[in-house]
Amino acid sequence: MVMKIEMQAVSRRDIMKLSGAGAAAFVATTLMPGLAQATVEETAAEISKIAAGKEVKSGNITLELPQIAENGNTVPVGFSVDSPMTDANYVKSVTIFAEQNPQARVATYRFTPANGKAKISTRMRLAKTQNVLAVAEMSDGGIYLAKSEVKVTIGGCGG
Numbered sequence: 001m002v003m004k005i006e007m008q009a010v011s012r013r014d015i016m017k018l019s020g021a022g023a024a025a026f027v028a029t030t031l032m033p034g035l036a037q038a039t040v041e042e043t044a045a046e047i048s049k050i051a052a053g054k055e056v057k058s059g060n061i062t063l064e065l066p067q068i069a070e071n072g073n074t075v076p077v078g079f080s081v082d083s084p085m086t087d088a089n090y091v092k093s094v095t096i097f098a099e100q101n102p103q104a105r106v107a108t109y110r111f112t113p114a115n116g117k118a119k120i121s122t123r124m125r126l127a128k129t130q131n132v133l134a135v136a137e138m139s140d141g142g143i144y145l146a147k148s149e150v151k152v153t154i155g156g157c158g159g
Contacts (some may be wrong), residue, residue: 038104043097043133046104050095050135051143061094061146063134069126072152078121079134079146085111091118092137100130126152 047056064078081091090113096106111118118136126132129151136144 037127038099038101040099040131043099043104046095046097047133047135047145050137054141054143056135056143056145058145060138060142060144061134061136063132063146063148064121065132065148065150067149068151068153071154072126072128073154074123075126075150075152076121077124077132079119081118081136081144083118083138085113085116085118087113088139090115090139092139094118094120094134094136096124097133097135098124098126098130099133101125101127106132126150128152 060082062080062082064076064080066076069075077096079094079096081094083089083091085091091111093108093110095108097104098106106124107122109120124132129149131147131149133145133147138144
């Protein structure tokens, strides 16, 4: 079986369309992310939604972050919450926020007493130097917050 491939000439109009589409894609990926940045106020509003009027306390959360991240694309982040993880007293969820990323809420982790520990280690992207916060919601209604600043030398979210 012999396949016959036909070559078609590309017109100048086709080249212009492709160039325009490429330019639009470049603008959308490089300039637009800078327009959508979370703010400290938006992060505080998200935390208020989680707290639902309850007092937000410090303590119980150990946040593990580097003070300086040489590359914002892969910043190690970890946390552990001091809790017995019993049916009567356990961590329901922990939400990680980055105050000045394109979206403030980075991740939410849900736990049950069956987890045994409320501890996570992962990586995240940070757009620039900013505060990273962890908010833990406990089964007894308690809300705990931990905050740490990370200085980013090379941005990870288009920064």
